[in-house]
Amino acid sequence: MSYSIPATDEVSSSDSVTAALLFYVHNHILYLTLNRPSVLNAIDLDMAIALHHLLAEATANQTIRAIVITGSGRAFCAGGDLKFAMAANPDTPGDSFLVLTEVLHRCIEEIRTMPKPVIAAINGAAAGAGLFLALACDLRVMANTAYLKQSNTSYGLSLPAGGTFTLPRLVGMGRALEIVMLDDPIPAARAYELGLVNRVVEASSLIEQAQSLAERVAQMPVGVLGRVKQLMNQSCYNTLNQQLHLEQQAIAISANSSEGREGISAFIQKRRPAYI
Structure with missing residues (x-):
């Protein structure tokens, strides 16, 4: 096969x-x-x-x-x-x-x-x-x-x-x-x-x-989508406090990623972000 x-x-x-x-x-x-x-x-x-x-x-x-x-x-x-x-x-x-x-x-x-x-x-x-x-x-x-x-x-x-x-x-x-x-x-x-x-x-x-x-x-920032998908999976068994902590870490990681930097730059420059 x-x-x-x-x-x-x-x-x-x-x-x-x-x-x-x-x-x-x-x-x-x-x-x-x-x-x-x-x-x-x-x-x-x-x-x-x-x-x-x-x-x-x-x-x-x-x-x-x-x-x-x-x-x-x-x-x-x-x-x-x-x-x-x-x-x-x-x-x-x-x-x-x-x-x-x-x-x-x-x-x-x-x-x-x-x-x-x-x-x-x-x-x-x-x-x-x-x-x-x-x-x-x-x-x-x-x-x-x-x-x-x-x-x-x-x-x-x-x-x-x-x-x-x-x-x-x-x-x-x-x-x-x-x-x-x-x-x-x-x-x-x-x-x-x-x-x-x-x-x-x-x-x-x-x-x-x-x-x-x-x-x-x-066309979306797939890395971020995957990160949010993981967070939603974890929300099924986490407390609110645990989930807030994970969200805090995830948004920092997202912002520092190439997708996050592109998205933020596109927002500031008033253009459509390009993730591919």
Whole structure:
């Protein structure tokens, strides 16, 4: 397998045989496409390994300023591949989930700690771990024809991939428990009302809209965005006093950085800052 992020706009794949994950770079943005459309882009071990490797490489690659994740075909991602889990361990499928989540959870951690914006372009159904993969992203753009579904509890499974962390933080404990216990499909308009997604757009323009959003954030001071993202993550468990101390340190570091100096100079000179 080859996981190297290309330096050009050429489309590559994580595996030349199965092509479970497609990826390319354009204008400093890494585009990742979950590509198992015959199974609604369900996540198996190979896809999870490829996704984690590329996310980690994007974190380290200084030329990458933003990441967009979407799905191929009519789904974003149907979640973990249950057939894979049963085939690998018919008597104890839980063992399969232990192996799969070991890698998938690294993907979630990479997205949440990556000092770069990550955008989910939800082109179709996002269910189970696929929903939670989308919720782990910093911004979510959703096609008006797509829907979200928690799914796991309906099939006798608890929530993986950070679902119990992100859901209550996005919609509150009451709504989160409602989503878990009733497992109703959530259409795009309702997902926007609940705050599960940032934008709902026409399905035909989803990728264009996601690209426009990614290019916009890529023009921002990405180092500062990453620093603020880290601060917001830390706010989940810090006291106000601890958070104020971290903010004090972060704004000093930001001001002394090349981005901070450019931003301050642009403000004083009454011009638009240039961060690329």
